[in-house]
Amino acid sequence: MRRVLGLLASAAIVGAVIVACRPGADAGYVEIKTVPVSAVAQTALYLDAAKLAPIRKGSAILREHVGTLKLQADAGAGSLTLLCDIEVKKNRITSVTVSVMERPPRCQCRYGGADAARTCVS
Amino acid sequence: MTTSLFVGASRTRAGIAIAALFAVGLALSASLARADDAGAGKAASPVEEFSEQLEAFQKSVPDLNKSIQDSTGAIDSITDVDKARAEIDKLRETVSTLLGAVSDNGPVSQLGIKALNHVHDKLKALAQESRFKPEERQFLTDRWRKLQEETESATRELDDARAQFASLLQTLQQSEDFIGELIEIRQAEKALEVIRSLTRDIRDASSQLNKLIGGIKPPGA
Numbered sequence: 621m622r623r624v625l626g627l628l629a630s631a632a633i634v635g636a637v638i639v640a641c642r643p644g645a646d647a648g649y650v651e652i653k654t655v656p657v658s659a660v661a662q663t664a665l666y667l668d669a670a671k672l673a674p675i676r677k678g679s680a681i682l683r684e685h686v687g688t689l690k691l692q693a694d695a696g697a698g699s700l701t702l703l704c705d706i707e708v709k710k711n712r713i714t715s716v717t718v719s720v721m722e723r724p725p726r727c728q729c730r731y732g733g734a735d736a737a738r739t740c741v742s
Numbered sequence: 743m744t745t746s747l748f749v750g751a752s753r754t755r756a757g758i759a760i761a762a763l764f765a766v767g768l769a770l771s772a773s774l775a776r777a778d779d780a781g782a783g784k785a786a787s788p789v790e791e792f793s794e795q796l797e798a799f800q801k802s803v804p805d806l807n808k809s810i811q812d813s814t815g816a817i818d819s820i821t822d823v824d825k826a827r828a829e830i831d832k833l834r835e836t837v838s839t840l841l842g843a844v845s846d847n848g849p850v851s852q853l854g855i856k857a858l859n860h861v862h863d864k865l866k867a868l869a870q871e872s873r874f875k876p877e878e879r880q881f882l883t884d885r886w887r888k889l890q891e892e893t894e895s896a897t898r899e900l901d902d903a904r905a906q907f908a909s910l911l912q913t914l915q916q917s918e919d920f921i922g923e924l925i926e927i928r929q930a931e932k933a934l935e936v937i938r939s940l941t942r943d944i945r946d947a948s949s950q951l952n953k954l955i956g957g958i959k960p961p962g963a
Contacts, residue, residue, distance in 0.1 A: 649841060651908055673846070677901070680846045681908050711831070711838035713911045742915055 646686045648708040648742070651715040654678050663720045664694040667706075684708045688739075691716065693725045703727045705739045712742035788957070795954045799947075806947045813940040820933040826925040834914050841907040844900055851904070854897040861890045 654661045657678030665672045667689045672680065688705050695701040704727035706714050715730035729740035819825060843850045864886050871879060914921065 647838075647842065649838070649845060649908070649911065679905075681841065681904055682847050683842050683845045711834045711911075712915055713841075713908055715912070 646710055647683050648686055648710055649713040650682045650684050650689070650706055650708060651713055652680050652682070652691070653715070653717040654720050655717055656721065661720060663718075663725055665703075665718065665725075666690075666692040666694070666700055668692075681713070686710050691718070691727060693718075695724060704729065707739060707741045709742050714740050714742040716740045792954070792957050795950075795957055799950050799954050802947055802950055806943055809940060809943045813936045816936045817933045820929045820936070823926065826922050826929060829925050830914065830918060830921055834911065837907055837911045837914060841904070841911055844904040844907060846904070851897075851900060854893070854900055857893050858890070858897065861886060861893055865890065 650667065652665065652672070652675060654663070654675050655678065659677065661675040661678070665675070667682070667684065672682070686708050688707050691703045691706055692700040693703055701724045703718065703725055704716065706716055708714060717728040717730070719726045719728065727738075727740065731741050732739065842848055845851065865883065868879060868883050868886065874882065
């Protein structure tokens, strides 16, 4: 009986994960480009609180939940500095270029929102 | 007496002749009556023809009505602008699903990264391995290096696919209005085809109706 319940619970968890990871389920994309292009970008970037894997060859495309995310950079001493907001829309891609040469790094939105300097939209 | 006999005989002959004439007349009239009947049968043929044509026309009318209804429905749906938008959304969703698989934090990319990390770990471990003879170690290292090259090549292909899908999604976004117009043009072409098909059906029905009307001949015409 316990084994059956365990199996059912596992099936429910796997099902929930599949549903949550389904690309069409209210998810969009963020394209982050770093300039200058390097094999692996050294600047640590964060989307909200999640640290991103080092960006390889100057570009990364990330699947994210719909909403507004904060792109931040490591400002040293464990603090983060806000670079810009990124609006993620369902099945759309929002592109942002980060100039990592500057201190702090600077966002360049491909398309700007109402607050063009700080919000990138798709 | 002779005279009376002769008269009697001639009377009898006359009676026979009259009877014969009467019989011939009866036979003729019967034959004429049969001929009339046969003539009446031939006169019914146009009626049958008319009924057949009428029946065929009546059968074709519901088909035509259905065709008109279907065509109206099809044109309504084809000229629906929201449907064109829905088509773009569907297209975007398809591309998005593909991009989801190959995005940097997607399942396929993660698999590629894991595979590469594993190869790197194995190469590092082999470099410090002391269990094998130098030639054995060299052989294993070569095999892992080959695997590394192939895995890197596969991940490069993944990068290309990612860039391609991302670019496609961006094109869909940037040219949304133009693509919408293209879809509407394609729909209008479909609508035109439906109208042409309907026109053909109506023309066929009209020709059938003309045939039917042409078959109606008043008596004596």
